[in-house]
Amino acid sequence: MIELFKIGFLTVQFTDIIDIAIVTFIIYKLYTLLKGTIAAQVFIGLMLIIFLSFIVNAINLKVLSWMLNLVKDIWVIAFVILFQPEIRRLLVIVARNPFFRLFVKSESAQPAQIIAEAAFELSQRQHGALIIVIKSTGLRGFSETGEILNAKLSVPLLGTIFFPRSPLHDGAVIVKEETVEAARCTLPLSSTTSVNGEPLGMRHRAGLGISEQADVISVIVSEETGSISVAENGQLNKGLSKEGLRIRLSKAYKSPVLKGWRGVIEQYVKEK
Numbered sequence: 001m002i003e004l005f006k007i008g009f010l011t012v013q014f015t016d017i018i019d020i021a022i023v024t025f026i027i028y029k030l031y032t033l034l035k036g037t038i039a040a041q042v043f044i045g046l047m048l049i050i051f052l053s054f055i056v057n058a059i060n061l062k063v064l065s066w067m068l069n070l071v072k073d074i075w076v077i078a079f080v081i082l083f084q085p086e087i088r089r090l091l092v093i094v095a096r097n098p099f100f101r102l103f104v105k106s107e108s109a110q111p112a113q114i115i116a117e118a119a120f121e122l123s124q125r126q127h128g129a130l131i132i133v134i135k136s137t138g139l140r141g142f143s144e145t146g147e148i149l150n151a152k153l154s155v156p157l158l159g160t161i162f163f164p165r166s167p168l169h170d171g172a173v174i175v176k177e178e179t180v181e182a183a184r185c186t187l188p189l190s191s192t193t194s195v196n197g198e199p200l201g202m203r204h205r206a207g208l209g210i211s212e213q214a215d216v217i218s219v220i221v222s223e224e225t226g227s228i229s230v231a232e233n234g235q236l237n238k239g240l241s242k243e244g245l246r247i248r249l250s251k252a253y254k255s256p257v258l259k260g261w262r263g264v265i266e267q268y269v270k271e272k
Contacts, residue, residue: 042078088213111153111178112249118158119219119228120242128223129162130172130203132187135252136215139181143174146185153178162221172206172218177253188213195236207231217252219245 031043053068115131122129132139147168151157153175161168161183171184190209193200200208207218211231218231229238230248240248 111175112246112253114153114155115158115175115219115249116242116246118155119221119245121155121159122162122221123226123228126223126226127159127162127164127221128169128203129158129219129221130187130207131158131219132172132174132185132207132210133217133219133249133252134174134176134181134215135217138176139174139210139214139216142172142185142187142210143182146171146174146182148182149180151180153180172210190234192236195238200236204229204231204236208234208236211235217249219249 027047031040049068049071053065056065056068111133115133119129119131132142157180158173160166161173161180163169168183172187173183174181174185187206188209189202189205190200190212192205192208201222201224203223204220207220207229208231210216211218212234216232220229220231221227222229227238228240228242228245229236230240230245231237232248232252
């Protein structure tokens with residue numbers, strides 16, 4: 001390897017510079033993603049311990065090195081246990097990276113037409129609805145809070161589920177590809193209570209909340225006004241037309257299904 005320079009007894013090579021640059025970039029990106037959360041403070045503490053451990057090992061302080069390594073191992077385990085939501089969110093963001101879309105195949109956009117048609121009919125009748133379309137991240141944990149259906153997606157099925165006197169109309173329906181996985185599911189509420197000065201009801205907050213935590217698209221039909229809204233990546237868009245909703249859902253269904261490493265990441269972040 002090419003030797004660039006020496007710092008005392010340390011020899012610095014070109015690969016060392018690349019190694020340091022990559023590690024610095026990873027730490028910076030992790031911090032920016034966790035910034036503003038309690039996990040960020042713990043992350044800084046963990047980085048300090050790792051840095052001190054490196055220094056102590058370099059100058060060969062054996063007892064102090066053993067103590068720091070012990071604390072470091074315990075801290076890493078505690079970090080993973082205490083901050084599962086932040087880690088899951090981080091891995092979902094990584095899984096959404098366009099790089100992983102190199103290992104993909106396209107899916108049929110037919111379900112987009114079915115959901116758009118059902119949402120429009122529910123809107124016309126002013127029947128409230130919350131339909132969660134899975135783009136990549138599995139929602140098994142949330143599906144299990146409701147009634148497991150595993151039924152073929154259709155307009156009549158969605159209309160029946162959200163009929164006001166149906167025992168399944170409360171809660172959310174979770175759809176994966178062309179299958180209705182579950183109905184009457186309970187979802188986490190977003191901390192956002194209003195958008196553009198307009199207060200959000202529980203249905204809208206639930207649709208927005210799940211879009212903040214997972215790679216999904218939420219279709220929300222207001223029971224009061226019949227308006228159709230979509231929540232995706234923590235953003236809520238109101239007042240969509242039938243065609244506008246179909247186009248939005250078509251893009252979601254045409255987005256790649258993961259393979260290779262992205263599939264491994266998604267399997268890890270899937271709710272258990």
